[in-house]
Ligand code: ADP
C-alpha cells in the first residue's frame with residue numbers, strides 16, 4: 001500500500017502530497033512519522049492506495065504511526081477549507097488538532113493503582129507490609145503514590161512481589177469545570193418552542209435561522225435538539241461565542257448530559273484539552289461545546305450543529321486561515337446531512353437577508369417565555385445633562401433607578417461601550433459625529449499623528465478645535481472608563497456591593513466565570529462592565545440595566561456600526577427582568593433622535609433590518625459588496641512598502657482588466673502603522689456582489705508575494721480595519 005501524506009510543515013513549497021510506503025496499522029487520517037529531507041517530520045495520511053504514481057521502489061517507508069487523530073470528515077473538510085481560503089493543507093489540518101497535542105506537549109495521564117489480591121500470613125517483623133495489606137483490604141483499589149507515602153515504597157513493592165497485591169496502570173481523565181454541578185430541570189417545551197423544534201427538523205434548508213427575542217427560551221430548544229440527536233445515536237456540536245462567559249449554559253449542559261458533553265476552549269490546561277478532545281474522538285463524549293475552534297471538534301456522525309448568538313464578532317478567525325465559523329459549520333452540516341441552527345435575538349443582516357430570501361429557513365420567536373414583557377427602555381438625553389451641569393457619567397433618571405433597585409434588593413448591570421479604543425470624535429453639546437467627506441463613516445482619532453483618519457479610504461484630516469456643526473468646544477475623544485464609573489458609584493451609593501468586569505479584572509483561567517458566578521450568587525448588587533456583560537447571561541435577580549454610552553459604537557469607523565449598536569443595546573437590555581419582575585433599562589445618549597436607537601428602544605428588529613439593508617444596498621456595502629483587505633507586514637518599513645508595491649501592481653492588472661467589478665481600489669498605510677514590531681500596509685478593495693469571480697485570483701496574486709520576513713494575507717469583510 002502507498003500512503004499519500006501531507007507533511008506538517010506550513011510552507012507553500014511543501015504543500016503537496018508526498019508518497020510513502022505504508023506500514024501495518026496505517027489508516028487514512030493517521031498521524032505518522034516520516035523521513036523527510038535529512039531528518040524526520042510528522043505528517044497526515046490523506047489517502048491509501050494500491051500502487052504509486054512514482055517509481056514504487058524508490059518510495060521511503062513510514063517510520064511509525066503516531067495516532068489516528070483525523071476522521072474522514074476532517075480530511076474532506078480540510079481540503080474544502082484549504083481550497084476556499086487558499087491556505088496550505090498542513091495549516092488547515094492543524095485546525096483539527098489541539099495545538100499542544102500536535103507539538104507532543106500533551107499526552108494521556110496515567111496513574112498506577114494497587115489492588116488487593118489475597119490475604120495471608122506475613123512475617124511478624126514485616127509491620128509495614130501487614131499494615132499496608134490490612135489497609136488495602138479495606139480500601140482497594142488505591143492510588144500507588146498515596147499508598148507508598150503512607151506505608152513506604154519497600155512495603156508496597158514487597159506486597160506486590162509476594163502476590164498479595166497487584167499493580168496496574170490506569171488512565172486519568174482531567175476534566176474542566178467539574179465543580180460546575182448542575183441542577184437544570186428538563187422543562188416541558190412551550191408550544192412556541194415545540195413549533196421551533198419541529199420546524200428545524202422538517203424544513204428543507206440545511207441552515208435554520210432561529211430569531212428569538214432575548215428570553216424566548218432558545219437554550220431549551222437547543223438542548224432538545226441535542227437530546228434528539230443523541231437518542232438517534234448521533235453526536236452534536238454546540239458553539240457559543242465565549243464559553244467562559246456562559247457558566248449557566250455549562251451547568252445546564254453538565255446537568256442534562258453529564259460526561260457526554262465535552263468542553264473545548266482556550267482557557268483549559270493542555271492536559272484537560274487533550275483529554276476532552278480524546279473523549280470526543282473516541283466517541284465516549286458525544287457533545288462538543290465550545291467557542292469558534294470547537295467547530296473542528298472530532299465528533300463523527302453529527303446529528304445537529306448549534307451556533308448560538310450567530311451575530312457575534314468572535315466567530316471570525318483572526319489568524320490564518322481567516323475562516324468564518326458559520327461557513328465551516330455549514331460545510332459540516334452538509335457533509336453530515338444534518339441541520340445547522342443559528343440562533344440570535346439580533347441576527348446579522350447578512351443572515352437575516354439569506355433567511356428572507358429562502359436560502360436559510362427562518363423561525364421566529366417574537367415573545368419571551370410565559371409572555372413575560374420585554375423590559376421598558378427609557379432614553380436619557382445626555383446633552384441635557386451636560387447643559388444642566390451634570391458632570392457625572394449617570395443621568396438623573398439612571399441615578400433614581402439605581403437607588404430604587406438597591407432599595408428593592410434587586411441587581412443592576414451597568415454597561416459601558418468601550419470596544420475599539422481608538423475613538424472617534426463626538427460633540428458633547430449637539431451630538432454631531434465627525435465623518436469622512438467621501439465615505440460617510442466616522443473618522444477615527446489617531447493620537448500618534450494627532451489627526452483624524454478614515455479607515456475606508458485612508459484620508460487624513462486635521463484635528464478639530466470645535467464642533468463643525470455647532471461650534472462647541474466640548475468635543476469628547478474617549479469614553480469613560482469602568483474604573484471611573486465604579487469610583488463614582490461608590491461615592492453615590494456607599495453601601496452597594498459592586499463588581500467590575502473588563503479585561504483588567506478577568507485575567508487568568510476562568511476569570512470571567514468567577515466574577516459572573518459571584519454576581520449570580522448575589523454577592524454583589526451592581527455589575528459594571530464592558531462588552532462581556534452583554535452576552536447571553538440569565539441572572540434572575542437583575543431588574544435594571546443601564547447603558548451608559550449607547551452612542552460610542554455608532555461612531556466606530558465601520559459600516560457595521562449601526563448594526564452593532566442595535567445588537568448591543570438589544571442584548572444588554574435583554575439581561576433585565578428575565579425572572580418574575582418587570583425589568584427596566586435606562587439608555588443614555590447624546591443622539592436620541594438616531595434611528596438605530598429608536599428601533600432598538602421599540603425592539604423593532606424588522607424595522608431596523610429594513611432600514612439597514614436598504615442603506616447597505618444604496619451605499620454598496622456588504623452583503624451587496626465584499627470588502628477585501630490585503631495586508632502586507634514586515635519588521636522593516638522599507639521592506640513592507642516594497643512588498644506592498646508589488647502586491648499592488650499585480651492586483652492593479654486585475655483591476656484594470658475588470659474595472660466594472662470594483663467599487664474601490666487603493667493602497668495605503670494601515671491605520672495602525674505598526675503592530676508587534678511589524679510595519680503594516682494594505683491594499684483595500686471593495687468588490688461588487690460577493691466577489692466570487694475575483695476572489696480566487698486576488699488570493700493567488702496576493703499570496704504570491706510572501707517571502708522571508710514579509711507576511712501577506714487576505715481578509716474578507718474584516719471585523720475591523722485598524
Ligand atoms: P434565550 O436564550 O432565548 O435568551 P433562555 O433560553 O435563557 O432564553 O430562556 C429564558 C428563561 O426562560 C430561562 O430562565 C429559562 O430557564 C426559562 N425557560 C425556557 N424554556 C422554558 C420552559 N419551557 N418553561 C419554563 N421556563 C422556561
Ligand code: ZN
Nearest residue numbers: 427430467470
Ligand atoms: Zn456640536
Ligand code: ZN
Nearest residue numbers: 436439454457
Ligand atoms: Zn473615507
